[in-house]
Amino acid sequence: MGDIPRISEAEWEIMKLIWKSSPITSDEIISSLSDKMNWSGQTVKTFINRLLKKGAIGFEKSGRNYLYHPIVSEKECIKAENKSFLERVYDGTVSMLFSNFLEDEPLTDKEIEKLQKLLEEKKAERI
Amino acid sequence: MGDIPRISEAEWEIMKLIWKSSPITSDEIISSLSDKMNWSGQTVKTFINRLLKKGAIGFEKSGRNYLYHPIVSEKECIKAENKSFLERVYDGTVSMLFSNFLEDEPLTDKEIEKLQKLLEEKKAERI
DNA sequence: AATTTAAGTTTACGATTGTAAACAAAATAT
DNA sequence: ATATTTTGTTTACAATCGTAAACTTAAATT
The missing domain is CATH 1.10.10.10 (Winged helix-like DNA-binding domain superfamily/Winged helix DNA-binding domain)
Known part of the structure; x- marks a missing residue:
């Protein structure tokens, strides 16, 4: 770890x-x-x-x-890579990352709905 | 370009x-x-x-x-970097990328709402 | 058993990267 | 004008990376 x-x-x-x-x-x-x-x-x-x-x-x-x-877990590697990418390209601003990917990458309706659900959860979770 | x-x-x-x-x-x-x-x-x-x-x-x-x-534009560099990152780490699966970042990165309420709006637009746009 | 093949280990080599020192030229200060 | 400082250019050097050949050892085939 x-x-x-x-x-x-x-x-x-x-x-x-x-x-x-x-x-x-x-x-x-x-x-x-x-x-x-x-x-x-x-x-x-x-x-x-x-x-x-x-x-x-x-x-x-x-x-x-x-x-x-x-030996190293997928989770921790992905996390490390996420962090480094977010820092390097977006200076740590996650919302910029999201809007960029949303703009450029095609998503199916199902994927969009899943994301909406995740966002709802995220919001609820923090109350 | x-x-x-x-x-x-x-x-x-x-x-x-x-x-x-x-x-x-x-x-x-x-x-x-x-x-x-x-x-x-x-x-x-x-x-x-x-x-x-x-x-x-x-x-x-x-x-x-x-x-x-x-000389190279920020937009095209970011786009290229996005693509390479998405491929390398997520095998091109955007929704996985999103759920991961959503899980790990803190977002303010405002950011969440902005993303929800973006998702709505994205959905509308494709009908 | 001797030979061929498969699997793992070692070595190679040029390009890129992080890190900078050394050098040259031009401008500023004395 | 000469010395010093600034700014740009060239060279350096070890580590990592992509790319693989060469070598070794053990297993499979004949």
Whole structure:
């Protein structure tokens, strides 16, 4: 929970997969990402290794294979990334962030309604 | 409008200031940021120069000084950054992004109401 | 058992980034 | 005019990142 290592753009791809599908073998990671991302198997291996060194993921041997699993949680990584993004781009002003995304990104009716509900909750919660 | 150069975290600080206060001298940039960011004047100069080389900013001479101004617009940079962040962290799912920020970030009542209005507009707009 | 293959480890290499020192040129102060 | 200060330019250097090849070891195939 303490200090999250810095995770690069490419490494985020790996992490997302590991969070979603852990425990997972390197083989599965490679099959899943090398096409989608246009990475050679070696490249994927490098990313996996860097994440190991950074302590972002771990593994345990299962037969001759490694099964990788996250060490840092998705939640805390996302939170850290949110914060850094919000600071960097919006100087910490959340409402600007929201209006920008609202303007630029398409949302389905369902998504809008869900957000409205969330906002209501948020308002209620604080009374 | 075409291709935005990649702007690093430190460079974003410079850009934000230039967008806000252009035309601006290096001296003003340095005074404004070296304290706030704990950067030496030289470091700030390096960032300014890199932004020049990347074509993100330009200058015109005014006497012996340079007056810096943005070349890439704030809007397009923010948009690019939004997109890359949304992709990297949320795999493009805006609604997830929203719920996360809503959960973690405090919002004033006014901000919430403004967002609700925006959502209403967004909904109306699409009918 | 010997050879091929698969999986993990080490090394590589150029680009970018954060951090600045060193240098040059021009303006200001003495 | 000369020295000093300011401002812009060039060079530096270690860390990270994207990209992968080379090497090693263990397992699977023949």
